[in-house]
């Protein structure tokens with residue numbers, strides 16, 4: 001089994017048939033659920049009642065990405081629903097360490113996300129508290145945007161810090177991930193890839209997931225080979 005995960009974002013799915021759209025991605029590792037509140041980002045999606053019902057019928061785990069203000073108040077609700085992974089934004093949390101501990105105590109994996117302009121350095125001393133660090137590769141809010149290469153140096157610094165800390169933190173990227181861009185993110189150290197339009201915009205979402213996975217695996221192998229060169 002690959003150690004690289006592909007998590008399709010249902011933001012690009014057909015909202016009138018979300019159950020079928022979740023069943024179309026059973027080869028993925030998790031479904032990425034974008035929660036937006038029209039305050040933290042200028043877009044609005046769904047909240048706990050919808051996510052709870054979708055989780056009940058989903059054949060795969062949920063990777064929830066909260067693009068909302070008042071994360072300290074709302075994030076635990078998604079853990080209570082049973083979402084396997086809950087990611088809040090560093091910019092929206094008042095007490096990120098306390099919140100991450102609360103999510104873990106409720107049985108979810110604790111994730112923290114950073115907007116493209118937010119530096120990673122102030123958060124490197126809390127890696128032990130996290131199961132996942134999400135480096136946004138577009139400005140959060142909408143699917144179908146262009147992958148921002150300017151986020152790659154931050155991703156490399158995060159990957160280096162994770163390796164150095166010995167903590168078991170997955171490094172996720174989200175936004176503009178396609179067969180054209182996923183290799184660069186994998187080389188920089190990402191191991192969980194969120195893909196919306198490149199999966200749900202494809203004629204065959206399952207084949208698109210496999211295509212992304214194989215490009216990422218090749219890129220990750222190449223970069224390991226280069227790093228290990230004498």
Ligand SMILES: O=C(CO)[C@@H](O)[C@H](O)COP(=O)(O)O
Pocket residue numbers: 009011012032034065138139140141142143144145174175176177194195196197198
């Ligand atoms: O969080 C977001 C957008 O804010 C993403 O999860 C998008 O939904 C990814 O869509 P693509 O860029 O892959 O189309």
